[in-house]
Amino acid sequence: MVMVHGDNFGLVLPPKVVEVQIIVIPMFDKNYDVEAIFAACSLSVQTLRATRFRVEHYFRDIYSVGWKFYAWERKDVPLRIEIKLKCI
Numbered sequence: 001m002v003m004v005h006g007d008n009f010g011l012v013l014p015p016k017v018v019e020v021q022i023i024v025i026p027m028f029d030k031n032y033d034v035e036a037i038f039a040a041c042s043l044s045v046q047t048l049r050a051t052r053f054r055v056e057h058y059f060r061d062i063y064s065v066g067w068k069f070y071a072w073e074r075k076d077v078p079l080r081i082e083i084k085l086k087c088i
Helices: 034-050 065-074
Strands: 022-026 055-057 079-083
Touching (some): 022 034, 034 055, 065 079
Parallel strands (some): 022 055
16 A cells, blocks of 8 residues: 655555654744643644544754654655644
8 A cells, every 4th residue: 555646755655554644743933832832732632642543743842843844744644733822
């Protein structure tokens, strides 16, 4: 079972077979509330795991958002959830 798409980066597995189906990535802005963003990410992961999805979160904030997206695309994660909360 192999899926085909437009790049040449190797094997692409279908969503039912891949190890991680969903990745939750927090996004930060200048005026961000880290605790609120991490709490929202954790709640999302718990909710999705309760529905039997294979979900991971990526809380490391030393990398840019683009780097995080690319890293998880290379790992063939079919769905990415981005969470961003702006503090007013």
